[in-house]
Amino acid sequence: MDLAIFSVVEDALRVLLVRRPDAHEEPFPGQWALPGGFIDLRVDQDLESCALRKLKEKAGISAPYLEQVGSWGGASRDPRGWSATHVYFALMASDDVSLVPGGNASDVKWANVDGNRIREKLAFDHTEILKAAITRLRNKVEYTSLPAFLMPAEFTLSELQHVYEITLDRSLEKKAFRTRVLATDLLEEVPRRRAGANRPAQLFKLRNRKHLVYFSRALTSGGRQ
Amino acid sequence: MDLAIFSVVEDALRVLLVRRPDAHEEPFPGQWALPGGFIDLRVDQDLESCALRKLKEKAGISAPYLEQVGSWGGASRDPRGWSATHVYFALMASDDVSLVPGGNASDVKWANVDGNRIREKLAFDHTEILKAAITRLRNKVEYTSLPAFLMPAEFTLSELQHVYEITLDRSLEKKAFRTRVLATDLLEEVPRRRAGANRPAQLFKLRNRKHLVYFSRALTSGGRQ
DNA sequence: TAACATGGTGGCACAGTACCACTAAGAAAT
DNA sequence: ATTTCTTAGTGGTACTGTGCCACCATGTTA
Numbered sequence: 001m002d003l004a005i006f007s008v009v010e011d012a013l014r015v016l017l018v019r020r021p022d023a024h025e026e027p028f029p030g031q032w033a034l035p036g037g038f039i040d041l042r043v044d045q046d047l048e049s050c051a052l053r054k055l056k057e058k059a060g061i062s063a064p065y066l067e068q069v070g071s072w073g074g075a076s077r078d079p080r081g082w083s084a085t086h087v088y089f090a091l092m093a094s095d096d097v098s099l100v101p102g103g104n105a106s107d108v109k110w111a112n113v114d115g116n117r118i119r120e121k122l123a124f125d126h127t128e129i130l131k132a133a134i135t136r137l138r139n140k141v142e143y144t145s146l147p148a149f150l151m152p153a154e155f156t157l158s159e160l161q162h163v164y165e166i167t168l169d170r171s172l173e174k175k176a177f178r179t180r181v182l183a184t185d186l187l188e189e190v191p192r193r194r195a196g197a198n199r200p201a202q203l204f205k206l207r208n209r210k211h212l213v214y215f216s217r218a219l220t221s222g223g224r225q
Numbered sequence: 226m227d228l229a230i231f232s233v234v235e236d237a238l239r240v241l242l243v244r245r246p247d248a249h250e251e252p253f254p255g256q257w258a259l260p261g262g263f264i265d266l267r268v269d270q271d272l273e274s275c276a277l278r279k280l281k282e283k284a285g286i287s288a289p290y291l292e293q294v295g296s297w298g299g300a301s302r303d304p305r306g307w308s309a310t311h312v313y314f315a316l317m318a319s320d321d322v323s324l325v326p327g328g329n330a331s332d333v334k335w336a337n338v339d340g341n342r343i344r345e346k347l348a349f350d351h352t353e354i355l356k357a358a359i360t361r362l363r364n365k366v367e368y369t370s371l372p373a374f375l376m377p378a379e380f381t382l383s384e385l386q387h388v389y390e391i392t393l394d395r396s397l398e399k400k401a402f403r404t405r406v407l408a409t410d411l412l413e414e415v416p417r418r419r420a421g422a423n424r425p426a427q428l429f430k431l432r433n434r435k436h437l438v439y440f441s442r443a444l445t446s447g448g449r450q
Numbered sequence: 451t452a453a454c455a456t457g458g459t460g461g462c463a464c465a466g467t468a469c470c471a472c473t474a475a476g477a478a479a480t
Numbered sequence: 481a482t483t484t485c486t487t488a489g490t491g492g493t494a495c496t497g498t499g500c501c502a503c504c505a506t507g508t509t510a
Contacts, residue, residue, distance in 0.1 A: 039298070039307075039309075041300070041306075041307045044300075045299055045300055045301075046297075046298060046299030046300070047296060047297070047298040047299065047309065050298075068295045068296070070293045070295060070296070071272065071293070071295070071296040071311045072271075072272070073264070073271055073272040073275075073311065074270055074271030074272065075266070075269075075270055075271070076270075077271075081266075082264075082266045084264075084272065084311070086296045086298065086309070156488085157488085157489090158487075158488070158489095173467080173468060173469070173470095174488090174489085175467090175468080175469080175470090175489085175490075175491090176466085176467050176468060176469085178489075178490090179466080179467080180466075180467075183466085195476080195477090196476080196477080196486085196487075197476075197477050197478070197485080197486065197487085198475075198476060198477070198485080198486040198487040198488070199474060199475040199476050199477095199486080199487060199488045199489080200475075200476065200487095200488080201487075201488055201489090202488085202489090215466095216442060216443060216445075216465090216466075217441060217442045217465095217466065217467075217497090218441060219467075219468095220441075220467075220468080381457085382457085382458090383456075383457070383458095398498080398499060398500070398501095399457090399458085400458085400459075400460095400498090400499085400500080400501085401497085401498050401499060401500085403458075403459090404497080404498080405497075405498075408497085418507095420507075420508090421455085421456075421507080421508080422454080422455065422456080422507080422508045422509070423454080423455045423456035423457070423506075423507060423508070424455080424456060424457045424458080424505060424506040424507050424508095425456095425457080425506075425507060426456080426457055426458090427457085427458090440497095441496090441497075442466090442497065442498075444498075444499095445498075445499080
């Protein structure tokens with residue numbers, strides 16, 4: 001079981017990494033890896049509850065967006081022999097990030113996603129797994145409301161667009177974005193505005209914290225470069 | 226490892242089933258199930274080669290469209306205890322169907338997909354797994370060229386549309402379908418026509434037997450009822 | 451040669467997006 | 481108090497791909 005836990009922190013898409021134990025009998029000692037671990041047959045009813053348990057242990061969150069990416073198995077991915085892992089990706093709201101890391105700070109970190117990879121070299125086949133997770137995320141953001149699960153409880157339309165732009169790594173056209181989002185029942189106005197050194201912006205919240213909205217088309221090219 | 230092998234036979238979407246062995250120490254004796262089996266750690270380099278091997282054994286085909294659907298694991302899916310399986314779905318060209326079944330004819334059959342289920346009651350959690358595979362297939366057909374992998378080497382546009390309609394279980398509008406397909410580089414004309422009791426139809430083949438085309442929108446409602 | 455059946459197209463309406471200029475509303479600077 | 485600045489939010493037209501449907505095309509069969 002391995003997890004790709006994403007969040008948007010400081011205007012960047014990030015993924016949670018943990019450091020492998022430094023014991024010499026362990027494979028890839030001291031290297032960065034995706035959080036995960038073995039299934040506990042006495043505790044975990046099924047794969048999803050195992051993923052939820054790991055998520056709570058590593059990131060301290062209990063009700064994130066969770067989706068299976070797939071499974072990887074083979075003879076060469078672990079030096080100890082044939083192995084298989086089930087991979088999930090999770091999305092964390094940015095205001096829950098402060099709760100992380102739950103363990104020793106030096107052994108957990110958020111790594112920046114650049115393009116469709118990260119700078120760190122990962123243990124096992126985690127580089128390939130992470131690439132698949134990022135690709136899945138990006139593709140799905142094109143035609144769903146996935147980035148909504150990366151938002152805090154209340155947010156403005158511009159903030160939501162900004163998170164879309166960060167996860168897609170390209171700019172979007174403002175009017176098209178707004179029309180498209182407001183045409184669905186994704187959002188609900190709250191009677192508050194975000195103040196700043198400019199015109200205050202309407203705040204919204206999700207109408208349903210669990211529901212994923214599908215758009216009928218993808219947005220193509222984007223606004224200001 | 227379990228496989229949902231689809232094909233379109235006699236104007237219907239079908240999935241390949243195998244009968245469980247009748248020995249009493251086996252779970253679900255004599256019941257229908259998705260083809261599959263255990264990974265052979267000496268032979269299978271990774272999950273995909275295991276799926277390809279099973280596919281060759283059960284259906285006698287060697288280069289189909291193959292895609293991972295996900296994995297299922299839990300304490301209650303097998304009476305023998307905690308277990309997990311990796312699930313792939315495969316698409317077979319209709320003219321390869323004659324090669325099936327490879328084993329005893331009475332132990333293998335094509336089952337009709339009705340709605341998003343089949344009539345047969347399946348062993349283990351295979352009913353749920355198959356439902357997920359059918360849903361994945363249907364969803365993806367909306368915006369990709371997946372049904373092209375269900376076609377014989379040469380086919381007409383009407384035949385392709387017909388296979389789309391069978392997999393989607395609804396009718397499509399002729400002009401919209403043609404315009405959309407021909408706007409991509411999916412097909413290539415061959416210098417032959419399909420004769421019949423009517424105007425002969427242009428035959429096409431896939432420009433690339435492996436490449437999957439993505440459309441920018443889904444088709445909505447369809448033509449003649 | 452007329453009837454029939456399916457192949458294939460022309461043309462207009464419509465929905466959702468692309469584009470871009472414009473107005474709106476607040477804080478900060480003058 | 482007025483101007484400047486910055487981001488919020490909108491109006492309006494063009495464009496693309498689809499929905500719709502009538503119509504023509506081209507073969508076989510009666």
